[in-house]
Amino acid sequence: MKRFIKILYPATCVLITMLLGSCTDPAAIVDTNTQIADHNWSYVNRAKFDCKIDDEKAAYNLYFNLRVTDAYKYSNLFVLIHQKSPNGYIKTTRYELKLASKDGQWLGKGSGNLYSYQVPFQSGFKFPAKGIYHFEIEQNMRDNPLHEVSDVGIRVEKVR
Numbered sequence: 413m414k415r416f417i418k419i420l421y422p423a424t425c426v427l428i429t430m431l432l433g434s435c436t437d438p439a440a441i442v443d444t445n446t447q448i449a450d451h452n453w454s455y456v457n458r459a460k461f462d463c464k465i466d467d468e469k470a471a472y473n474l475y476f477n478l479r480v481t482d483a484y485k486y487s488n489l490f491v492l493i494h495q496k497s498p499n500g501y502i503k504t505t506r507y508e509l510k511l512a513s514k515d516g517q518w519l520g521k522g523s524g525n526l527y528s529y530q531v532p533f534q535s536g537f538k539f540p541a542k543g544i545y546h547f548e549i550e551q552n553m554r555d556n557p558l559h560e561v562s563d564v565g566i567r568v569e570k571v572r
Contacts, residue, residue, distance in 0.1 A: 439572060441465070445477050445565030452557035458494070458548040459564045465539045470570050474534040476509065476549070477565035482525045484560040487512035490552040491564075493533065498543025506552060507533050526562055536571055 446459040465472075476491065489509045496502045509531050512518050520527035539545065547566055551558045 439569040441472070441568045441570065443477075443565070443567040443569075445479070445563045447563045448561045451481060451560050451562055453551045453561040453564070454557035455550060457557075458550045459566075461547045461549075461566045463545045463547065463566075463568050465542055465545060467570075468539050468542050471536045471538055472534075473532060473569050473571055474537055475567040475569075476507065476529075476531045476533050477563075477567055478509065478511075478520075478529040478531070479526050479562040479564075480511065480520075480529075481560040481562060482518070482522075482527065484511070484527075486553070487514075487516070489558075489561075492550040492552045494548040494550065496546040496548075497539075498541055498545065505533075530567060 442461060442463045444461060446461075448457070448459075476493070478489065480489075488511055490506060491509065492504055492506050494502060494504045509529065510519060511527070511529065518527045520529040522528075549564050549566065551561070
């Protein structure tokens, strides 16, 4: 019986690893989120992400990931996305994300009291050089902290 368990346990671990690995999207270079402590996102708590670009000739789609609770009181969200290139150049752009329709219906995918969004902010973007790009996402609303934001993130994928 012990021999059976010694064989079964590693085989099960390998199988689970293979199954989870096959669920990932091969086009995604980065697809990660950062939890917002106590669902209160303040100006100084920027979400930070790094992305390694190996092919500067390829086009990429960049998405902003967001989850808010159903108690979020606005129909939109303004963010500043700071992008730092490997040579140190910093570009900051302000984006408005529409989260609800005019009649108040959430536009995201709902699960319980959370609504998830994946909003494109740059399509067909070509990074100027290979290297590590650093992204920082800062909330840019009037409220500080901004309540009922669960997590924020970024997705960078190669255009297919």
